[in-house]
Amino acid sequence: MLYDDFYIKSLIQTVEDWPKEGISFRDITPIFSDPKGLRMVVDAYIHRYIATDISHIACIDARGFLIASILAYELQKPLILVRKKGKLPGATISQKYALEYGEAELEIQEGAVSEGDQVLLFDDLIATGGTLCAAISLLKSQGANIKEVAAIIDLPDLKGSQIISDLEIPVYSLCAFEGE
Numbered sequence: 169m170l171y172d173d174f175y176i177k178s179l180i181q182t183v184e185d186w187p188k189e190g191i192s193f194r195d196i197t198p199i200f201s202d203p204k205g206l207r208m209v210v211d212a213y214i215h216r217y218i219a220t221d222i223s224h225i226a227c228i229d230a231r232g233f234l235i236a237s238i239l240a241y242e243l244q245k246p247l248i249l250v251r252k253k254g255k256l257p258g259a260t261i262s263q264k265y266a267l268e269y270g271e272a273e274l275e276i277q278e279g280a281v282s283e284g285d286q287v288l289l290f291d292d293l294i295a296t297g298g299t300l301c302a303a304i305s306l307l308k309s310q311g312a313n314i315k316e317v318a319a320i321i322d323l324p325d326l327k328g329s330q331i332i333s334d335l336e337i338p339v340y341s342l343c344a345f346e347g348e
């Protein structure tokens with residue numbers, strides 16, 4: 169094993185009842201203040217993807233950007249930013265998705281991906297999978313193929329990783345937490 173999931177989990181801080189009551193927020197900030205942990209996380213993905221045919225890395229606003237931009241640099245791949253509505257200038261393509269209360273919208277810039285691109289899609293955490301599924305729809309609508317979804321943390325009880333697997337997209341995460 170190239171990484172120690174127990175060590176990585178020890179760097180994820182659980183903040184109860186944040187940002188609202190009942191949520192156990194899994195905070196990845198301590199990974200970035202631990203150089204060994206950051207290296208372990210980044211290297212795990214680099215070893216997994218260095219010999220694959222991924223052509224692009226896409227990542228989700230905003231915590232997804234942090235690791236994915238290092239991967240894009242190390243793997244020498246173009247980085248696609250999937251952002252919350254209103255953040256990207258110029259012509260964009262957008263996709264709405266449901267939140268627990270209300271809805272949200274993600275966007276990519278027109279031309280960010282093209283037919284046949286082989287995309288690794290990255291976010292920090294998979295919960296219900298709503299965010300990643302919206303990003304998958306956006307990228308697929310432009311003809312891209314999603315080679316794999318990668319995250320640091322999976323919350324399998326919320327079924328997002330299962331929903332993505334059911335779309336026949338492989339899912340890879342470095343660690344998992346039970347419950348919400």
Ligand code: AMP
Binds near residue numbers: 291
């Ligand atoms: P979902 O769309 O339900 O899979 O939620 C995933 C997105 O929301 C990711 O971008 C996460 O950063 C964020 N998120 C959802 N639940 C949590 C949680 N318990 N702790 C930290 N981030 C979360």
